[in-house]
Amino acid sequence: MATPYALTKEATYAIADNLAQxxxxxxxxxxxxxxxxxNDEQALLEKHEDHLxxxxxxxxxxxxxxITEDAQQASSELVQAIDKGKARLKRTTDVKAGIDTAARLVDLGAAxxxxxxxAVLEAAASLRSKPKKDAAAG
Structure with missing residues (x-):
């Protein structure tokens, strides 16, 4: 059976603070x-905000x-992925892209x-990848 890996209190608070931001x-x-x-978009964004x-x-x-040997790598990628999502939220003017980014952040938290x-690595990779609209444009 795999050994659980607990992040330090400081690391946990840093991730929590990053998600709060x-x-x-x-x-x-x-x-x-x-x-x-x-109205639906407003409600969806509010729901994502509440989940975060x-x-x-x-x-x-x-x-x-x-859990497992991949835990160390997963924990090191959390803050980077959240930062990428935050940067995307700051600069977006597209409603659907904003909703998508908020949903990806919630997915990371759930992972x-x-x-x-x-699951953490996959959710982090999803946040680091270009949104569909950006990928199509460039």
């Missing part, structure tokens, strides 16, 4: 694009645990909760 950027996006958001806030609370309360480093 991402949640704040989702709120900023909702405010910045409010005139072009449909919930994940932050869980990580701060219980820490972050990953962390699953304690599956492979």
């Amino acid at each position: 991402a949640s704040s950027l989702v709120l900023d996006l909702r405010i910045r694009l409010r005139t072009s958001l449909s 806030d919930m994940l932050v609370s869980l990580f701060r309360a219980y820490g972050i645990y990953l 962390i909760l699953s304690r599956d480093p492979v």
